[in-house]
Amino acid sequence: MAFDLSKCDFSRCRGECLVRCPYVSYDEDDAKRAMKSLIEGERHPILKECITCAACNDFCPLGADPWDLIARRQEETGVLGIPADAKPSSDWLTKPAVVIRRGKPGGALISAGGIYEVVPQAEFLTGQVFEDATVIGGGPYACGFTETHLGRASRPLKNLPQFIENLAKAAEEFGVDEIVFTHDACYNVATTLATQQGIEVPFRPVHILEHIRNWLRDHPDRIKNPLGLSVAVQGGCTTRYAPRGGDREIWSDWLADIFEMIGVESVEEKRTYTGDDRLCCGCGIFHTQHERAVDIQRKNIGDAAEAGAEELVFICPACISVMRATCRKMEIEPIYITQLVKQALGEELGPAGTAAFGYPVK
Ligand code: SF4
Ligand code: SF4
Incomplete structure (x- = not known):
């Protein structure tokens, strides 16, 4: 999570970082002018136009990680103007540690991080795949990555040593050497970011998808x-x-x-907005530029429908919570990955349904 000035070489690129950004219309000259201006510490309109999707890190062919510079300048200038009542992730970071559900000895330890109430993780993490698991959550186990959408991108980095230490203590307390993360933000912070920062992680981070995949592979008869x-x-x-x-x-x-x-076919290869060009859920601007966020969602969901998708599968609790209403209006069913798997196992989804519509969260 750091812009690498030595790799940002205007003579060897075509300004792909911002030319390919799907939320602005910059040509090569505009893109390079904007990057030059940010490098020089100036306040450029891109800071306000950026919806904090991180895609330009993938677009830069030289690996300079331009989004990390944009995020740094957004934080320095306070340009996003996030209102106080739209800062839930700060609350998540201050929540006490809780055992959301106590499992059985030998079961997995799952961290739902700080945003376990955005969609009801307690209900979604049920059924055969999770029946023995212990689920923990709360501020001490929150990576703080959502702060990157709120103009405080340095927060996960500052929080990193404490985050790893808290999780290491939990692994010790529950007698496990692996922790499963329900939100891939936590997983990526405990893997990619910790490695970049040279922080030792004394447990094996496991992604929720890896956990589900392994369980299904071990129990094909189910x-x-x-x-x-x-x-x-x-x-x-x-x-x-x-x-x-x-x-x-x-x-x-x-x-x-x-x-x-589980007998599901992905239509991703038929989509325009897929791979590096996948569109953001819009959560970073959902409160401050609501109509713009919903327009992006419509474009994204319309593209999925055109490619033949009957349902839109989510692996991020934040994405599904901000996109589910638009999905339903456009008649494409939003479904959280654990609920999709439950259907294949012949299990009831319970009151939270596919996406916790109208479901009371605490
Ligand atoms: S960040 Fe990458 S694509 Fe953008 S101007 Fe620098 S080198 Fe070019
Ligand atoms: S982070 Fe996303 S929205 Fe912001 S400039 Fe990069 S590609 Fe565009």
Whole structure:
């Protein structure tokens, strides 16, 4: 999470970082002028136009990580003007540590991080895959990554040593050497960011998709109801920080395995907005520029529908909480990954349904 000035070489790029940004209309000259201005510490309109999706880190062909410079300048200038009542992640960071559900000895330890109430993780993490698991959450286990959408991108970095220490204590307390993360932000902070910062992680971080994939692989006889569905996938901003497995982000391989085992076909290859060009859920501007956020969602969901998706699968609690209403209006069912898997196992979804519509969260 640091802009690398030595790699930002205007003579070797075409300003792809901002030319490819789907939320502004910059040509090559505009893009390079904007980057030059940010490098020189000036306040440029891109700071306000940026919706904090992190995609330009993927677009830069030289690996300079321009989003990290934009985020730093957004924090320095306070340009996002986030109102106090739209800062829930700060509250999440101050919540006490809780055991959301106590499992059985030998079961997995799952951290739901700080945003376990955005969608009801306690209900979503039920059924055979999770029946023995202990689920913990609260501020001490929150990576703070959502702060990158609120003009405080330095927060996860500052929080990192304490975050890892808290989780290490939890692993010791519950007698495990692995922690499963329900939000891939926490997973990516405990893997990619910790590695970048040279911080030792004394437990093995496990992504929720890896956990589900392994369980299904070990229990193929439990898949009672192959779904025969065509789906699109909402890959959130945090997935862009995932460790890579070959030429792809590693989570996409786990998801592909899950889909194959439960009889689901992905339409992602037929989509315009997919891979590096996938669109953001709009959570960073959901309160401050609501109509703009909903327009982005419509474009994204319309693209999924055109590619033949019957449902839109989410792996990020924040993405599904801000996109579910637009999905339903556009008649494409939003579904959280754990609920999709439950359907294939022939399990009831319970009152939280596919996406916790109208569901009372605490
Ligand atoms: S961040 Fe990358 S794409 Fe953007 S101007 Fe610098 S080198 Fe070029
Ligand atoms: S983070 Fe996303 S919205 Fe912001 S400039 Fe980069 S690509 Fe555009």
